[in-house]
Amino acid sequence: MPTSTEDVIRALYEAPPEGFVAGRAAAIDEAKRAGDKETAKRLAALRKPTVAAWLVNLLALRRPELIDELVELSTALRSAQRSLQGEQLRELSTQRRQVVSALVNAAQKLAVEDDPGLRTVKLPMAEVEATLTAALAEPDIAEQVRSGRLVKAATYAGFGEVPRPRLRLVTADEPDELDEDDDEDEDEDVEAPPNPFAVAAEPERTARPTALEERKRRAAEKARQERAERRRELKRRLTTARAAEAKTRTRLERAEAAEQEAAHAVDEIEEQLAELERQRIVAQAEVSRRKLARRSAERDASAARREVGDVEAALEDLDADEPDQ
Numbered sequence: 001m002p003t004s005t006e007d008v009i010r011a012l013y014e015a016p017p018e019g020f021v022a023g024r025a026a027a028i029d030e031a032k033r034a035g036d037k038e039t040a041k042r043l044a045a046l047r048k049p050t051v052a053a054w055l056v057n058l059l060a061l062r063r064p065e066l067i068d069e070l071v072e073l074s075t076a077l078r079s080a081q082r083s084l085q086g087e088q089l090r091e092l093s094t095q096r097r098q099v100v101s102a103l104v105n106a107a108q109k110l111a112v113e114d115d116p117g118l119r120t121v122k123l124p125m126a127e128v129e130a131t132l133t134a135a136l137a138e139p140d141i142a143e144q145v146r147s148g149r150l151v152k153a154a155t156y157a158g159f160g161e162v163p164r165p166r167l168r169l170v171t172a173d174e175p176d177e178l179d180e181d182d183d184e185d186e187d188e189d190v191e192a193p194p195n196p197f198a199v200a201a202e203p204e205r206t207a208r209p210t211a212l213e214e215r216k217r218r219a220a221e222k223a224r225q226e227r228a229e230r231r232r233e234l235k236r237r238l239t240t241a242r243a244a245e246a247k248t249r250t251r252l253e254r255a256e257a258a259e260q261e262a263a264h265a266v267d268e269i270e271e272q273l274a275e276l277e278r279q280r281i282v283a284q285a286e287v288s289r290r291k292l293a294r295r296s297a298e299r300d301a302s303a304a305r306r307e308v309g310d311v312e313a314a315l316e317d318l319d320a321d322e323p324d325q
Helices: 005-014 017-033 037-044 051-062 064-083 086-114 116-120 125-137 139-147 211-321
Strands: none
Touching (some): 005 051, 017 037, 017 211, 051 064, 051 139, 086 116, 086 125
């Protein structure tokens, strides 16, 4: 019996796909009984593999050394392509076809060993070949193949650059992030900065501010009030945005759970279809067997009728040859 989560996952992807849904459900129930919610959630996110993906997984899990050879060959092919080594590239291309063909045959053999009944079933070996060919060309696909947890076959259309991430230009107009612990009214009590243009008062009288000084003072006061109002507005927006984020996070979790439930329903239907297909194949085989039995019975009946006719004719001849008494 599997002793760890990794062992459970390996067993699920190594077993034939028709038993995946039931096996996953049993593993989830066991994790829940053990109180391991994280493992139960991880198992619930697993997707049922297609038959082609299962064949590749069998190869990766039971014959990993063959997948290692495939990865080494893919590295040599890319190196030859970059250096434009024509002769080496031709040799490696021939080797590639031979390796892929050998891997396809090995995957089919493993499947038949696992379930001898598959010997008479048409398996999607073309999809297996396409996936292995894609693994030769694309390192990411090769790593997925090596993991033994493919859920569907892969294809490769050609070489290309890896897309670059989107870049975002941050300007000085964008506000800095606000600290949650900022005092809401910290700017309310800030005193206006001292007027650098203030004139020292004479002993006898107080200096009156000039018009320019008064305009500067009013502009500074207005700027201070605008900054305080801007900060209050940003904090209100931050509170609203955080509330909206919490709601959308809840909606996202519900949507993910609903998606997983729908995916599980699809897996169950696919399992039922696979079982019906298996029953159809068995029924067709039974029809063929009974048809052969009928034809054999017809031949026996014809032979028996001929024998009856021959015996009756012999009796008639015998009666005709007897002398009258």
